[in-house]
Amino acid sequence: MIPRSLRLAVLLVGALVVQTAVLPQVTYRGRVLDIMLLVAVCAGLVGGPDRGAVIGFLAGAGTDLIVQTPFGMWTLVGAVVGWCVGSVYAGYIVGGRLMRQLVVGIALASGTAGYVVLGRLIGQSFLGDVSLLPIVSTVVIGGMILSPFVMRAVAWSMNLTQMPWDDGQ
Numbered sequence: 001m002i003p004r005s006l007r008l009a010v011l012l013v014g015a016l017v018v019q020t021a022v023l024p025q026v027t028y029r030g031r032v033l034d035i036m037l038l039v040a041v042c043a044g045l046v047g048g049p050d051r052g053a054v055i056g057f058l059a060g061a062g063t064d065l066i067v068q069t070p071f072g073m074w075t076l077v078g079a080v081v082g083w084c085v086g087s088v089y090a091g092y093i094v095g096g097r098l099m100r101q102l103v104v105g106i107a108l109a110s111g112t113a114g115y116v117v118l119g120r121l122i123g124q125s126f127l128g129d130v131s132l133l134p135i136v137s138t139v140v141i142g143g144m145i146l147s148p149f150v151m152r153a154v155a156w157s158m159n160l161t162q163m164p165w166d167d168g169q
Helices: 004-025 035-066 073-121 125-129 132-157
Strands: none
Touching: 004 035, 004 132, 035 073, 035 132, 073 125, 073 132
16 A cells, blocks of 8 residues: 555646646646646645645645745645635535535635735736736636546545545445
């Protein structure tokens, strides 16, 4: 059996490789999906607020290693989004697939917008020229399409045999 920490490392490194090597080749009008933020969102859905915050923190730290912004911006956003998703979704676990997709979309939009707002607050001038709606739309739509696969990958990294919302039947 593979230890949970090694599974988590495989998930995060694999997602970072996809984020840096694959997704820049698959853009829509120059906009790229954000797999690392999606990992944080799915960690909150699958693992709850504590695991969501930890995995979101680690995913954000991985993103901070590859972007040219002040270190810690994505780390903060990932941790907050992972924790918020886990906290909010815990009360709606019986909501079904539609509720999960809605939570994923709202969380991705909030995380992306939160990153831009945080950057503007600390004086990142390049974020002042960002047209937010097209970027958020691309991240949300792409993330909602990929979320079932990422949820399974996150569940595998947590060594879960079934999703929290599965009733075992």
